[in-house]
Amino acid sequence: MAEDQDKSDKTEDPTQRRLDQALEHGDVVKSQEVSTWFVIGGGTLALAMFGGSSSTALTAVMKGLIAKSGAIHTDGHVLVRLTEVITVEVLAAIGLPFLLIAVAALAGNALQHRLVWTTETLTPKLSKISPMAGFKRLFSAQALANFVKGLLKLGLVGTVLVMLLWPERNLLEALVSTDPTAILPVSMSLMLKLLGAVVAIMAVIAGADYLFQYQQWYQRQKMSLKEIKDEYKETEGDPKIKAKIRQLRIGRMRKRMMAAVPGATVVITNPTHYAVALKYERGMNAPVCLAKGTDRIALKIREVATEAGVPIVENPPLARALHATVEIDREVPPEHYKAVAEVVGYVMRLKKAWR
Missing domain, CATH: 3.40.1690.10 (secretion proteins EscU)
Structure with missing residues (x-):
């Protein structure tokens, strides 16, 4: 009851000092959907740019390994050397795509708010392990929004994938009897088409979720009249003391x-x-x-x-x-x-x- 009363008293827009303090304490606007969109977008871009070259390089490594499997010695330092060579070649084939995905993941967080260095979010709090607090979070507006958002994503993505795959059903059936070497280009083209549709849908969902998260964060930062007066006293000094001085x-x-x-x-x-x-x-x-x-x-x-x-x-x-x-x-x-x-x-x- 007291917590609800405190929330009802917070009717004033937050001051710049309050917003800066929230950032220092690690309380920032963060949409998981935006981060997910950047990762999926980065993966799609990596697949489009390096998919062919990476698959060719990996195929060459595997072909050579299988073709010379009978002549490979597996004793002593030869096996260690073989493992090192294969590891280097595999990393060279997939290194740039994974690097692009990692940069996209970092950009998804960095573009939402400026970098914050704080250990306050890691500090143990009783509210994080309290059953009552967990129950409130389970049935909170945030939990409801996440549930609706999950259903929305599942419905939209599923509908678009079905719409894209249904016209290709005859082609997919024909792939069963197609030469394996011809399957990869068709699969790559179809995969890029599906990922492009997913990225477009997720862009809309991520934008809406970011606006919702910002509104929730801004509501958390709102202040009561007493808090504004107390902050003014801290920054500008008590008016009574200033008058006395x-x-x-x-x-x-x-x-x-x-x-x-x-x-x-x-x-x-x-x-x-x-x-x-x-x-x-x-x-x-x-x-x-x-x-x-x-x-x-x-x-x-x-x-x-x-x-x-x-x-x-x-x-x-x-x-x-x-x-x-x-x-x-x-x-x-x-x-x-x-x-x-x-x-x-x-x-x-x-x-x-x-x-």
């Missing part, structure tokens, strides 16, 4: 700003909503912003500046413009040079007059 950073930045205000040359205000503290000394390219803020932070900047004796100049347009364009510890933008220079010059004249 952001608050701490803002707090440290404000403390650093307030500590720099006493060293400012002037504080430009609006008069209560905005405050920007600037510092300028001879030799500097342009004034530097030491602190800025609005509302409560602006009020705090004014209080610290008043206690430190830093001049406060009310200039609403300039205060708003500087707050929007200049960052802390950065120089004033060139478009504000003239206005800021007038304020700084005014403050310096006041200090000179006061002295």
Whole structure:
């Protein structure tokens, strides 16, 4: 019941991270019908390309062996040498066809998914030997699909083979009294025709089965809302923790700003909503912003500046413009040079007059 509830909760499409994890764990889309189709196709191609040459080579080996059977010594190293020669000749005759079939078998798996190196699928699990789990797999949707697929393959392949062989029934009867040397070409032609039909049928079945296997695999990867939230916390961090860290950073930045205000040359205000503290000394390219803020932070900047004796100049347009364009510890933008220079010059004249 709990497992069914968990499956019903998984209504969200899987994330890319979930799909990557499934691949790492060896849970991939795999259709056995696609692999079978590649093997049958490879075998058909090998038979068409190398069937004649391989049969000729094997026939020559067998003829020579039978013709010289009376003169062959079977004692000592002669028998060992004879076995080695026959083995080499047989492998040379069937090596390329078997190599082509092996490559086709590997391609049938490699084209369905990228290569995966994992031992997780080999790890013993109780669910694999559990009678209850085995009973569920026996009557699962996958088992039903395999049963229907088997009946479909048997019916289609059997029907096509009968349709192809029935017109050739007279030829097959005549082969009984035909010269044995003439049987091989006829058998080869008929075999290639049958295998071609099987490959065509299996291509349709393999394509449909791959789509079914992909849908089943994708359904297994679906996630619940809780799993998506947990994954987001793992990858991006807990939003509460991130908000707390952001608050701490803002707090440290404000403390650093307030500590720099006493060293400012002037504080430009609006008069209560905005405050920007600037510092300028001879030799500097342009004034530097030491602190800025609005509302409560602006009020705090004014209080610290008043206690430190830093001049406060009310200039609403300039205060708003500087707050929007200049960052802390950065120089004033060139478009504000003239206005800021007038304020700084005014403050310096006041200090000179006061002295």
